[in-house]
Amino acid sequence: MADGRPDLIFIAGPTASGKSALALSLAEKLGGTVVNADSMQVYRDLHILSSRPSAEDEARAPHLLYGHVDAAEPYSAARYRADVETLLREPSGRPLIFAGGTGLYFEALIQGLSTTPEIEPEVREFWRAQARDAPALHAELARRDPDMAARLRPSDTQRIVRALEVIDSTGISLARWQEQAGTPLIDPAAAAKFVLTVDRTALRERIAGRFAGMVENGALEEIRALGERNLAPSLPAMKAIGVVPLLAHLRGGLGRDEAIAHSITQTRQYAKRQETWFRNRLGDWAHLPSEAILAKF
Structure with missing residues (x-):
């Protein structure tokens, strides 16, 4: 910790709440690096549909663990923990700002993962x-x-x-x-931990506007390319929100507006589940709006 500022900042929050923008603002303010903590933003094939940071954003501050996994690979919390462990072994001297909506990734870092057996x-x-x-x-x-x-x-x-x-x-x-205890990778006391809060009505509107923007910016072309790979439907990337409805549209099973409406509804339901999860599992984190988090630094 330099000048009283934490070297590790965690920002969790529901989808479309503005985590990436907040993390980028903090990275610019603190000279930090943004680290992905979202299970779909790891996939190379889902740049638009997962709302990964743009090339312009990545030029403003370093970003790590974004788009480094092929959609054919079933990425996991265990692999995420291993990737972060590698980052921590090679310190850059910059604060690390973890941002994402996958609560299990944060738990993997500060609580560890339970021991599970090798499978034949x-x-x-x-x-x-x-x-x-x-x-x-x-x-x-x-x-x-x-x-x-x-x-x-x-x-x-x-x-x-x-x-x-x-x-x-x-x-x-x-x-x-x-139920077996894991080994934490990061001491929870060493990180500033926040859950980004957004008014529920505003979040619903953001979700709808963001998904419409994804479609306008090439999400259909991205999903067409993904569908042409004929990957197993059970793969995590193939179950990302929006993939199934948009593929159904491209294959003639759904109208364009219907596919978009289905995707928006799924996203809103997911955001609601995330909020519940964060309340129940990250109740001791600071639950604050963006401006209040920025003001702390």
């Missing part, structure tokens, strides 16, 4: 081969591991498959494995 390749291959039928997988999980099934949405293929892999390999619920 045969078991992993078997369950991932079933990944196209999420409802059937969820029903099987409910039969074998009702605790984990109750925690997961029937459409959350990636996590359902993971839970089945673990119960099949070990006979122990993933819920029990997750």
Whole structure:
């Protein structure tokens, strides 16, 4: 910490709340570097649809861990933690400003990740081969591991498959494995921690305006290119908000306006879930609007 200013700043918040703009303002003010903490902004193929910082923004301050992963790769909180660990081993002398809406990424840094077992390749291959039928997988999980099934949405293929892999390999619920304490990468006391708050009505309007802007700025062309890769629908990048409705439009299944409306509704629902998560899990962070956070520095 130099001159009383923290070397690490965490900014969580719901989608479209202005986290990236706030992080950039802080980076310019403090001579800092912005570090991504959003699970979709890591993907190279989703520049527009994930609302990644523009080239102009990246020219104003260094940005790290944005667009460094191919959509064919299932990026995870564990891999994110490893990427951040690499950054911390090579200090730049600049404050690091972590900004994003993926709460699990922040938890991976300040609480650590629970220890989970290695899965035999045969078991992993078997369950991932079933990944196209999420409802059937969820029903099987409910039969074998009702605790984990109750925690997961029937459409959350990636996590359902993971839970089945673990119960099949070990006979122990993933819920029990997750109860084991992890090792923090960052001391929570070493970071200034904020949740960015926005008026609910204003946020709904921002979400609609931002998505309309994405479409105007090339989101359909971006999703067309992604669709042409014929990637597995179970991959995280293929489940990013807006991908499924826009692909359905491009393939003739939805009208353009309907696809946009579906995407906006999904984004608003996601923002509501994020706000609930942040209240429940990051209740000891400072929950403030943008101007109040900036004023602290």
